[in-house]
Amino acid sequence: MDLFLQLAATGLVVGSLYVLCALGWGLIYGTTLHFHVAHGAVFTLAAYYAYAAQKFLGLPLAIAVIGAIVAAALSGMLIDLLIYQPLERRGAIRTTLFIASLGLLTLIENLLAIIFAPDPLRMDVGWLAEAVQLGPVFLTRLHLLSVATAILGFLALMAFLKYSLWGQAIRAVSSSPEMARTVGIDLRRVHLLTYAVGSAISAPAGILLAMDVGVEPYRGTTFVLLASVAVIMGGIGSIPGALLGALFLALLENLGVWKIASEWQSSISFGAFLIFIVVRPRGLFGRKIQSAEI
């Protein structure tokens, strides 16, 4: 039982990072229908921004983190502004955007590897790294912070989409771009906003990872892959779906180790995804996936 609780807690911590990544990716995909794999690069960039701000600019941790989140949001917007929007204006199909996104991901990852070396960078977090014991479960303060960040991120995103004018515009575009355009919503501006919000909400995941075990340039690929799996499982366009999908994957990965040899850990989630996509293609809460959308 102790082992179960520990694995569940570890899964929850890893899951909170998956959740943040999936919320951002899912919001962007649900709204723009861009299969934005370069989101992985934004995730990694956020970690490197925070690392650089702390290490090279000597900023206090909290300021470095806030700066990195803003910089990540701007990076996401720039990708839309400089890459996707020009391509869309020229009538590029979704596959073209996807290939461009993949190219950008590879480019940024390799640039980071050249500038910072391919080894993981770990941020200095001081007392946050200390262990805490909750009954039979051992975690660090940083882990509790990760979980709290994911909960806050989720609630803030839900509130933003529901109550703010801009959030409502995003929802309108997400449910029907044509209808939104008819009522006078500027799609390009909503897309830009979506990239800013989506990138800002995933940025803490990269930063928290850099604080916990370190981030290397290629880490974003794994995360964006898991995020897309989580979003598709949860149902495209559904924010609670993305949350549940991400948590499900993380718990499955960690609890799976209980009974299955641990070298299979990363195969477990993708195996489950394959079964899921065949059995329930529309995900938990979402609309049915059209092959043209992927």
Add this chain to the structure above:
Amino acid sequence: MRTIPSSLFLLALLAGMTTTAVPAAAQGNPIKIGAILPLTGSGASYGVWMKGGAEMAAEDINAAGGIAGRKLEVIYEDHAADASKAVNAMRRLVEVEKVPFSLTSYSSPTLAIQPIAAQNKVVIMNGGGQSDNLANKDYLYNNIPVVSNEVGVIATWLAKEKKLVNAVLIVANDEAGRNSADTFREKFGAAGGKVLAEERVALDATDFRAQLAKLKARGGDLLYVSSYGRNVSIIADQARELGITIPMAGTSWVLVPETFKSKGAEGMLVTKLPFDPNSAFAKKFKDKYKTNAGFFAVQYYSATMIFAKAAQEAIKKNAGALTGEGIKNAIESIRAFDTLSGKLVFQANHGAVMDIEVGTLKDGKVQVEKVIKAAP
């Protein structure tokens, strides 16, 4: 029309003859050798030592007039612990650079390039990888003992003297990690110990909490870390974070700067191969690279020096020509080489034997408790 090309041909032939006639000239082509090392990735700390050691050896050799008057040039390649990268590097060294010799490191990469070495008659010398499978391989020499010697020493010490008899294992899922774990099982069992559970992890992973939680639940009085490089310190820290309080143990593989700095690794029971941190070499290394030298710096200094001596001999025997086959024959005929860590004698299995020390990791140092002398 015909006379001009043929006289040109003759001239070229003459020119060719004169260059081969004076191979020992100081202005001759440099002798190029390769060095395939973990320059990036989880073992980058070993790479700093290995490259530094080889560089210092090359400088010393060149300062003393080179090898038979020719300068030594080392071409460094990165395998990042990846066998396929090592193969690409080896192909480049053999086909493009045409080296007769290369330094190599790590078990999987070395095993992957050995067939290329044997096929092309290029000697490779490994000063870092320790899988038992590295022994008895054509054109591969190891100036380091295979891991079974070291694992044998620590397994017996843990079970017999430290009275730790129920072990759980965390194992890097590669040639070196698995081989060391298998040997540990065998030797620990022979010394009266028992292995309760084993978890395999990726060498480049950074989160071992699920595996450690599983091992914690199995109980046991010893966590044996059959891994190496950066991840040892992460494993140690995460184990302590999860409330694992039993002693940890590992071979000399775990002795990298990250482990020395890790709070979790304090008190780890380890083996150590002979290295004197106060030697003139270690001081020179620290001045040059601004970081403490380690065992592997000496290893690659020695390996490069062994090459220089063998190459000198090969050039003398083969009328100035230097081939991999010549180097191999020279190593076989010299056998005993003077190195910074004493006399090294290559065994019939192409490996070396060394004294092995056991002790405890404390304040960034190994406090040696006992030295097990190498069997003659």
